Amino acid sequence: MTPGFENLLKGLKSLPGLGHRSAERIALHLLVEKPEGLDALIEILRTAGTSARACSICGNLSEDEKCSICGDEEREQGKICVVERVPDLFAIERSGAFRGRYHVLHGKLSPIRGIGPAKLNFASLRARIEKGEVNELILAIANDIEGEATCHYLSEEIVGDRDMQVSRIGFGIPSGSGVTYADEVTLRSALDARRDFS
Amino acid sequence: MRLLALNLENFRNVEAAGLSFSGQRTFFWGPNGQGKTNLLEAIAFAGVLRSFRFGGAESLVMHDASGASLFHRFQGDDGNESEVLLRFDSKGAKHVELDGERITRLADYVGRFPSVVLSSRDFRLVRDGPGERRRWLDVTLSTSSSAYFQTLRNYHRGLRERNAILKRGGGDAELDAFEASLVPAAVELTRLRREALPELSDLLAERYGTISSSREKASLGYKPDLEDADHATVAGRYLAGRERDRVLGSTRRGPHRDDFRFLLDSRDARHLASEGQQRGLVLALRLAEFSFLRKVCGTIPILLVDDALGELDAERKANFRKLLPDDAQVFATGTIHPAESGDSEAWEVFRVNAGTFELS
Numbered sequence A: 001m002t003p004g005f006e007n008l009l010k011g012l013k014s015l016p017g018l019g020h021r022s023a024e025r026i027a028l029h030l031l032v033e034k035p036e037g038l039d040a041l042i043e044i045l046r047t048a049g050t051s052a053r054a055c056s057i058c059g060n061l062s063e064d065e066k067c068s069i070c071g072d073e074e075r076e077q078g079k080i081c082v083v084e085r086v087p088d089l090f091a092i093e094r095s096g097a098f099r100g101r102y103h104v105l106h107g108k109l110s111p112i113r114g115i116g117p118a119k120l121n122f123a124s125l126r127a128r129i130e131k132g133e134v135n136e137l138i139l140a141i142a143n144d145i146e147g148e149a150t151c152h153y154l155s156e157e158i159v160g161d162r163d164m165q166v167s168r169i170g171f172g173i174p175s176g177s178g179v180t181y182a183d184e185v186t187l188r189s190a191l192d193a194r195r196d197f198s
Numbered sequence B: 001m002r003l004l005a006l007n008l009e010n011f012r013n014v015e016a017a018g019l020s021f022s023g024q025r026t027f028f029w030g031p032n033g034q035g036k037t038n039l040l041e042a043i044a045f046a047g048v049l050r051s052f053r054f055g056g057a058e059s060l061v062m063h064d065a066s067g068a069s070l071f072h073r074f075q076g077d078d079g080n081e082s083e084v085l086l087r088f089d090s091k092g093a094k095h096v097e098l099d100g101e102r103i104t105r106l107a108d109y110v111g112r113f114p115s116v117v118l119s120s121r122d123f124r125l126v127r128d129g130p131g132e133r134r135r136w137l138d139v140t141l142s143t144s145s146s147a148y149f150q151t152l153r154n155y156h157r158g159l160r161e162r163n164a165i166l167k168r169g170g171g172d173a174e175l176d177a178f179e180a181s182l183v184p185a186a187v188e189l190t191r192l193r194r195e196a197l198p199e200l201s202d203l204l205a206e207r208y209g210t211i212s213s214s215r216e217k218a219s220l221g222y223k224p225d226l227e228d229a230d231h232a233t234v235a236g237r238y239l240a241g242r243e244r245d246r247v248l249g250s251t252r253r254g255p256h257r258d259d260f261r262f263l264l265d266s267r268d269a270r271h272l273a274s275e276g277q278q279r280g281l282v283l284a285l286r287l288a289e290f291s292f293l294r295k296v297c298g299t300i301p302i303l304l305v306d307d308a309l310g311e312l313d314a315e316r317k318a319n320f321r322k323l324l325p326d327d328a329q330v331f332a333t334g335t336i337h338p339a340e341s342g343d344s345e346a347w348e349v350f351r352v353n354a355g356t357f358e359l360s
Helices: A003-013 A020-033 A035-051 A086-095 A122-130 A145-159 A184-192 B036-048 B130-144 B146-168 B172-211 B231-240 B242-248 B275-297 B314-323
Strands: A079-083 A101-104 A136-140 A165-168 B002-011 B014-020 B025-029 B067-075 B081-089 B094-098 B115-119 B218-223 B259-264 B302-306 B330-334 B348-353 B356-359
Touching (some): A003 A020, A079 A086, A079 A122, A086 A101, A101 A122, A122 A145, A136 A145, A145 B146, A145 B172, A184 B146, B014 B036, B014 B356, B025 B036, B036 B067, B036 B081, B036 B115, B036 B130, B036 B302, B036 B330, B115 B275, B130 B146, B130 B172, B130 B259, B130 B275, B146 B172, B146 B242, B172 B231, B172 B275, B172 B314, B259 B275
Parallel strands (some): A079 A101, A079 A136, A136 A165, B025 B348, B302 B330
Antiparallel strands (some): B002 B014, B067 B081, B218 B259, B348 B356
């Protein structure tokens, strides 16, 4: 092994989801098997690294001050879907089920990991609400302990007494699946979230 | 349910071993410190995915090995076979496969392969502090109900987060946010324990009646830390405790401080009962656990007897054997070969020597 190869391996292994073997495969691919693609990749990384930033309004990935969603005048203005992370936003976008705007918190409250309210993107959400541009908040946040606490904090501390509709996405049986195989907790929340059918 | 085969790799002092069991009664025989209890521990692991012994997960893996694995083949009461594969690395991370499929939600798994451990150290359940009793109650009820398992997990997760806020000196808004889910979990946990204890208590009374020649009535008395069962009162208790908890840096009151007492004719057995009565009580508790799990899991648990007879005389041993349920598969350990101790049962005997096993 050469020092350069070893350095590359170390760098790759520090990325999330890459173990020793995958890192080795990628390093070999880049340096030995397909070296002709290397320059292009370096350029792509450099460009992405210098142009990418967080949208100043919602926290989404963006190349400008405003992301493409915040800048889209066609989308519903007052409806905001709050998500933990950018991939959650992508997932909802792919579903095509939501035509409002977003707010990305970049995590959820977890005191044990040292994540308090100051570390989350609450301030800009508060600013958006204070400007009066929000009339409905949809919380698309996990239903584990930390997610519950984050929702609670949002509704008590950020929304407070303001006259605004706040809802939380439903948790229940996956589409196309049956009741038999659902676990007790999922069934309970599915029953709690049942809807009028008539 | 029966265990047909067990393979171990780098598990505690066992480098590699493959054992298959033909009968209902298996005996691991050998001097102390050779690995007999490690085998029982390995069998019990398939049930609750944790050790019944103390100590960190890192000691589960043999010295110098990067990870350990266990493989179990079980036969259900209906004759169908299932295979469980468990892997742990030296940091304690677990990987569980059932019939070749990875288990990611432990709540779906617990209760499938129940076992009950009888050990000569069980008397600590009566004599020691509440921690051991709470642990026993939590493991037993988690094995029996995934709702209990989830509630317990949520409660402890919420508790850890609340304690982290207290240690950091975080604000009331953050405490509000986490107590909002901690309180329902606390109420539910207390309710589930209050509901299950009378059943365990009745089973204990019945078993104690057959073990002991005396006429006292044995029972279990639940001592919840928060007596009040309704949501508003419990929420008020956490709220009122904040200043004190901030000083302590942890949550002082709640179901994590619950306890139960062993009672003989409504007198606390911890201080008042004789040693013989205390041993009788824990034995009755284990047999009650067996009956309880058998009912709620819908399968016959495996009985693991860790040197439980070591200190008993011949007559008591004979009495004890009569208590072992006929249809349960039993694994026992001891330093004396069962044939030499005048045991009439047909044991399949493995000789255990420095982490190796040999059918004798």
